[in-house]
Structures are given as structure tokens and as C-alpha cells.
Amino acid sequence: MPCGGARIDLFLAAIVIGITNGAFIALIALGYTLVYGIIELINFSHGDLFMLGTFACLTTLTLLGFATEVGIGGTPWWALLAAMLLAMAFCGTLNVLAERIAYRPLRKAPRLAPLISAIGVSFIYVNLGLLWQGPTPRRFPDLLPQYDFVSQMFGLETLVRFTFKDLFVLGLAIPLMLALAWVIRNTRMGKAMRAVAQDSEMASQMGIDVNRVISFTFLLGGILAGAAGLMYGLYNNNTVFTLGFDAGLKAFTAAVLGGIGNVSGAALGGFVLGLLSAIVITFLGGQWDSVGVFSLLVIILVFKPTGLLGQGASD
Amino acid sequence: MRRSSEGWWYTAKGAARDRNIVTTAGAIALALAFPVINQVLNLGWEAKAIPISLFIVLALGLNVVVGFAGLLDLGYAAFFAIGAYSMAFLTSEVSPFAFVREGQPVNFFIAMLISSAVAACFGVLLGAPTLRLRGDYLAIVTLGFGEIVPLVIRNTPEVTKGTQGMNPIGYPEVPGVHFATDPVPWYYLIVAVLMVSVVLTGRLQRSRIGRAWAAMREDEVAAASMGVNLVTTKLFAFSLGASFSGFAGSIWASYLQVIAPEQFRFDVSIFVLVMIILGGLGNIYGVIAGGLILGFVDRIMFDWFSAIVHGIGRATNNSELELTDTSRMRQLLFGVSLVVLMLVRPEGLFPSARRRAELHAAEESETEAAQERAVIEDIE
Amino acid sequence: MSDILEARSVTKAFGGLVAVDEVDFTIPEGAIVSLIGPNGAGKTTFFNVIAGLYKPTRGTVHFGGKVISGLPPHQITRYGIARTFQNIRLFQNMTAVENVMVGHHSRMTSSPFDAILRLPRERTEERETEVKARELLEYVGLKGRDGVTAKNLPYGDQRRLELARALAAEPKLLLLDEPTAGMDPNETARMTAFIRRLRDERGITVLLIEHDMKVVMGISERVTVLDHGTKIAEGTPTVVQRDERVIEAYLGRAASAAS
Secondary structure, three states: OOOOHHHHHHHHHHHHHHHHHHHHHHHHHHHHHHHHHHHHOOOHHHHHHHHHHHHHHHHHHHHOOOOOOOOEEEEEOHHHHHHHHHHHHHHHHHHHHHHHHHHHHHHOOOHHHHHHHHHHHHHHHHHHHHHOOOOEEEOOOOOOOOEHHHHOOOOOOOOOOOOHHHHHHHHHHHHHHHHHHHHHHHHHHHHHHHHHHHHHHHHHOOOOOOOHHHHHHHHHHHHHHHHHHHHHHHHEEEEOHHHHHHHHHHHHHHHHHOOOOOHHHHHHHHHHHHHHHHHHHHHHHHHHHHHHHHHHHHHHHHHHOOOOOOOOOOO | OOOOOOOOOOOOOOOHHHEEEEEEEHHHHHHHHHHHHHHHHOOOOHHHHHHHHHHHHHHHHHHHHHHHHHHHHOHHHHHHHHHHHHHHHHHHOOOOOHHOOOOOOOOOHHHHHHHHHHHHHHHHHHHHHOOOOOHHHHHHHHHHHHHHHHHHHHHHHHOOOOOHHHHOOOOOOOEEEEEOOHHHHHHHHHHHHHHHHHHHHHHHHOOOHHHHHHHHHHOOHHHHHHHOHHHHHHHHHHHHHHHHHHHHHHHHHHHOOEOOOOHHOOHHHHHHHHHHHHOOOHHHHHHHHHHHHHHHHHHHHHHHHHHHHHHHHHHOOOOOHHHHHHHHHHHHHHHHHHHHHHHHOOOOOOOHHHHHHHHHOOOOOHHHHHHHHHHHHHOO | OOEEEEEEEEEEEEEEEEEEEEEEEEOOOOOOOEEEOOOOHHHHHHHHHHOOOOOOOOEEEEEEEEOOOOOOOHHHHHEEEEEOOOOOOOOOOOOOHHHHHHHHHHHHHHHHHHHHHHHHHHHHHHHHHHHHHHHHHHOOOOOOOOOOHHHOOHHHHHHHHHHHHHHHOOOOEEEEEOOOOOOOOOHHHHHHHHHHHHHHHHHEEEEEEEOHHHHHHOOOOOEEEEEEOOOEEEOHHHHHHHOOHHHHHHHHHHHHHHH
16 A cells, blocks of 8 residues: 555554454443452453353354355344344353352452452353353354445445444444433442442442442343343354453453443543554454453553543552 | 581471471482383483472472472563573573584583572572562562563574474583483482582571571561661572573573463463472472472373373273363463462471461551551652 | 751642641650540651651652652652551451561561572571560560461551561651550550650651540650641640640530530
8 A cells, every 4th residue: 555545545544453352342441340340350251251242142053943044135123133132141141140149158268269250260161151052153144235324335445444334333333322221320239339349338328239230230231231241143144152251351451441340431441442452453464362462451551551531450 | 406416407406307307318319210110110201300309409499489488470481481591692502602503512510600600690690679569569570581581582593592492402411421312410410409509508598598588588678777777688599590591591401492471371380380389398308399290290190180181081082182282271270279378378398387387377467568668668 | 966867848639638737747766655635636658758668749758868759659668667557457367476577577688589699698687586576576565476377466566567567677767556446444554654665665657546545645745736737737746735726626526516
């Protein structure tokens, strides 16, 4: 790309990709930040939960007869909705169960104990994924309309694409985030969550059932991961059992970038990280993606451990 | 309680000490006689014993970081990789250094020391800015580092040969000993390193710095107020652990003769971590026992298990069962054992008395913990 | 009598909250000096500034002629200041003697490499440290409890152990944060006598934070009163006791608490 115009094209294209990818990173990051905000646990298995979410969608679509897009006219919206609801229910339930079994008994233990337990859960999820869909990458049906707004609607000839897929992801992720914000701000449970996050002992003295609030938090995180699973699958049209590790680390980095424990911070961090990652991939190559992300993580933690919007790591 | 007797088992007294001497001497004798036993009983375990003992060396190093100093390092394999690649750079025909390529490889034993020093330097470089972070943040930073190192190796084939790997790698040349063809000298080399590691970490544990580690693990603020320099004390543990990992990596590279980035992924770090948690954090003998148990399960019992599964597959004409790759279940085994251990016996099978007490004590109240963090942040 | 410690207009703010405000403060060498004030007056914060746990927002602390403010706590300990904590902070799972040996950390010189090689000087130092630790335990009245795990000691003994640990650092200045908190009158009297003995026998300068007025008035040569982070009075116990602002700070607080 010798000429400057192409560079700008490329850059803009990277930005669109980055924003869309940022949306699912943000959804996963919210799962980290919610849990961390409440019980100060880095839920190590969360990325793998998202991976299982993509699998749950794939299996649902396969059972409904949409294993492939070939020979299917139009988008089977009801099947997508079914897949998403099932994946949300599945991931939410699994996350709640993991908390019950593997983290709750360790709540009074030194903080490394639940973290190690979470690493164990992560390994279990990965193997569940391996047994479920096998070791090779699986194709995810390409069911969304093929439409590029930039070239087809505006007739522009550029590298920049804003397709229906991008719209789908953003159109689903942003309302979900707003819904989450609404739940936290306005519902009884949301208020209880904030109380527990601030001081769980005080909250329990005020009659809040802390265990229920924690379960609810894990449920919310799982639901968002399940939704992210459908978006990822439909956008990238593939999934594999090792997906969770990198996705998880990216999302965790996003959560830290935004200020862990801070919900709007996680959303912002997700988008920033998506952009950064897309720019690294575009200009340095995909093999440097994770290196870029992890280097950023180390740099943030060293220079600004409170993140962009965090009020302090101890909050 | 007088610690007048000489020798490194000196903390025990009376009958307990005699028992310790007997156990230790027995263990050493068994370790030394293993190749003979292996041959007489025709076990065919020589190729298993080498990686198992090498991983125990790794575990002893990680035990300094996690068990003694209480710093959770999830990227320990990165230093293992750094040690292995340093060895390859210094001795391999495909080294990026022209003088090595052109027939002037560094002597194995010198290369081993250099590799270990290189790993320690990387430990300092990573540790100096990050060790002030809280425990779980440190865990994630080390995890990230553990991911970056193999990726960078893979992405820079002009230096490291990338995924193709580096091969061959220099091996020790001792007159009359055939390292090139015979596994037994490798076994003795590694057992010697292991014994030195045991003595070394044991002496540190019972020294001024060992007490400082224990104090720091219990209460950073009080330790700092008693004159313990938190930064250098942590950094020493972290880079010492890294140097063990680098040391082991250099031997591993030479023993395998070929190294590639995929050998140093996250599961290696976790494998070593499971060893020390299984055995008992902070207890050197527990760590060895944990390493032996896990190594035995991983390298020997899994082979039996595969043989049984494949046998059943053959007998029932079930080709899927016959060809099942049981090694995939290794990770599942780690996962389940980590969770179960944390729930049932977080102190491990053979804990040090102090660790057991720590892990079973209820944690301080949240507000106190928060205050403490504020104080620690202010110190730094 | 020269001043061993001098704090010049020390201010410590947390965000917008000023916990210690422009406090000037000196401790004469060999004295027993007390810092009193109602709850939340900034006593412990001021203490933590001296001990190096907090960096002062403004102002400096000099100790033995050197500026120590801004130094990390371990270095301040090395210069000769040791402390105890209001809510006892022992190394709970270490034995009494190990706790005291940690206290001696800053006075030991052997490196990890000496320990690895078991050099004679390291062995000697370890032995001497242990002997000294046992002596200190005896000195504070914990003879025979050397091998007991700290958390298994009764409360009063834990306070004594913390004191022994601080003494092991061989301080010139000892900071005691409410050393008699939670003690019965009998124990309190013994602790008070012990603090005086420390100064008389070992020449250690003592700075006390206390709630118990009887303790403060009994042993202090000088009392400084903080309220809302500022110094409101200073002088001999009898003078301070009669100071109107002090009476108001204490009584006013008590009166408003009662209403």
C-alpha cells in the first residue's frame, strides 16, 4: 500500500472491525468486572464459558437444522433467537453452578485459593468443549444477510466495510449493555449488588441475602457471555475449543483497562481493546495480536493499575 | 529447641531427626539406585524418570516463588522457555550467533549457568515493575508474560526458527560418558541438580531471607515495619525461581535435542503449579512428593490407562475407542484436581505446618483488608 | 537535651480529607512523650507518617539529623525507629521466637548467598540472633513461650511479643500505638512500669499514643494533643490537663456523643 489514501482506508476499515470486535470483548469483560466488583475474584474460567456459549449456539442451530447456510433462504431469526436464549441460559446456569461448587466454599480462604480453583474450572470447561465439538475448528453457519452498507447503500469503493453483521453485533451488544446498566441502577437486585460490592458484611446486616446476590451476579455474567457467543459465531463463522483463553485474556485486559469493578469502564475498555487489536492485526499482522494485548496489559497494570475509569483497585 | 547440630535437617530434633535422616538417606539411595532397579525389574521407566525429576526441579523453584514468598506466578514456563532457548542459542548449529554456528559452541555446563542467569535477568526485568501489584494482578501479569514469550519465539523465525524449532542442541561432553546415546547419565545429572536444589532452597527457607518471606506472606505491612525490604525480598524470590526454571530449561533443551515454542505453553506452568499445590506449598519434601505423584500419574499411569482403553477398543472392535487420544484427558485431570484440592485440602497432601495454619485461618475482615491495601499502596 | 525527632509542619491528606494538618512536633532524646486526642484526631496517621507507612503530603520529618520522611518503612527501621500496632499485627503463624527474629532482620547482614553456602558468619549470626531473641522474650516476660505459635498466645502476651519484636530492631526511638489497649488495670500498670523501665535501662526514647489518661499522665514527660489533625496543646501532663481547648475537645466530643 504505497499511497496514503489506501492507508487511511485500511485504518478506517480496522476501526470498524475494531468496534465490532470490541462489542463482544466488552460483553465478556462485563462478566469479569461484575464478579470482581462483588467478590474480588478474577473469574479465570469466564473466557472459556464464552467458548462454551459459542458451542451451545452451534449445537442449537444444528439441532434446528441450520448447521450450514447452504440451501437456506433468508435469515432464520427465530432459530437465532432460540440459540441465543439457550446459550444465555446455559452459560448463566453453568456460571452459577461453578460459583456454588468451586468458589463459594472458598470465600473465606486466602484470595489465591479461589483463583486457583477458577483455573481448575477453566481447564474443565476447555475439556468439556473438546469432548463436545472435537479438537478441530468448527464452522459456524453464515446465516446473516450479506449486505455491506458502504458499498451497496452508498456505492463507495473502499476497503472500509460496514456490513449487516457489524450492525447485528452492535445492535445486540449495545442494548444488552444498556439493559445491564438499567438492571444495576434500577432494580432491587441491582441495588443489592451495589451494596454487596461496597461492603458485603454491612449489606448482610441490612438483610440482603449476599449469596443470592452473588449468584445473580454470576448469572448476569454468564448471560452476557452466552449472548457474546452467538455474536462471535455469526460474525466470524467459526469456533474452536481453545477460543476461550485468548478471548478471556483480552476481555480481562479490557476490564482492567477500564478499571476493574467498574461497569462502564469494562464496556469502554472492550471497545478500546477491540480497536487496538484490530489496528495491531491490520498493520503488524495477526500473529502479533496477543503480544500487543498482553504488553498493553502489563503496561496498564504497571503505570495505571486503576484503569481509565477506576477509582482505585481496592474499590 | 537448641539448633546446635550441624546438617541441613537441623530443625527437627531427637527421634524426629533420626527419622528424617533415615527417610532422607533412603530417598537418596532409592534415587541413586533407580537406574539399576529399573533395569533389573525391566520397568522401562528411564525415559519417564528424567522428565519427572526435571519437573521436580522446576517445582522446587516455583515453590520458592509461590510457597515461600507467596507470589502467584502463572507464567513460570516462560522462564523455562528462556532457559531452553538460551541453551540452544549458545550451543546449537542453528543458533543466531555466528560464532556458535561456525563451530564454536559454548561448553554445555557454562551454557547452563548462562541460561539460568539470563532467565534470572528476565525475572528481574518483569518483576521489578510488577511485584508491587496485588497478588491476583501479579498472577495475570505473569500469565500474560507466559503467553508473550512463546508467541514472540514463534513470530521471530529469523532468530528462533519459529515453529520449526531449534535442533540439534549441544549436549554435555564428559570423557567416558555417553550423553548422546545413553539416558542414564542424564538421569544422574538431573538428580544431582535436584539434590542441590533441595539443599539450596532448604537453606534459604531457614535463613534470614526465608523468615522475611514468611513474614511478608503473612503481613506485608508488619514485615516492612520490621525492616524487611518488600521490593528486593520479593524480587529475589521471583528471580531465583526464574533462574531455577532457566536452569531446568537449558537441561531440557539439551536432553530433548529439539525445542519449539509449543512446548512452553500455559499448561506447563499449570502442571508445575499443580505439583506444588498437590504436594503442599512451602514444604520442600511435599513438593517432591507432589511432583512424583503427578509425574507418575501423568507419564506412567496415563500410558497404562491408554493401553487399557485401546485394548478394550480392540477387543470390542470399537475403532473410536481404540484410537482415542487419552492425553487429552490430562487437562481435565488437572482441572478437576485443582478444584477438588482447593475445596478439600487447600494445603496439599503434605503441607508445612505453617501453611496449613494460614490456609485454614479465616481471613481478616474486608475493611481491614482494604485499609491494608491503602497502606501498601502508600508505601510504594 | 537534643531532639532525636523533629517533624516540621507535617500534613497528610487522603484525597480531600486532611488527617494531619501542619503539625510541628519534637521528641527530646531519652524522653517519654505522648500523643493524645479524641478518636479520629489523626494520631495514628501521624504515627504512620513517622514510621514511613505514609508519605507526608507536605512537611518533613527529621530523625537524628537526617530527613526520613518519604523513605520506605524498612529504611526508617534501619535508622532506628521501631513500632507496635494498635491492632496487634504479629506474624500469626510463626512462633514467638521467629517473630522476634524477624524483628532483628534489619540488624543482620548475611546475604542469601551466605545462607546457601552456610558460611560460618551466617551460622554465627543466626545463632546470636536466636539467643538475643530468647533473651528479649524473657525481658518482656515471655520466658518459656519461645516455641508457641503467636496466634495461640493470650492477648496480653501478644502485646508483649509485639514489643519484643520491636525491641529486636534495636531502636533508638520506639513508637507504641496504644500499648495498653484492652488490658485490665493490673496489666496496664505492669505495662506502664515496663515502658519506663525500657527508657531507664536501655535509654530508648518512647513515643506513645494512648487513650488511657492515667497511663499518659503517669509516665509522660510531655504530652501533645491533636484534634481534627491539628495540634491544640503541648506541655507537661499537668499543664495539658488544665488546658481549656483540650478539655473542650474531650468533653465537647463526649457531650455531643451523649446528646
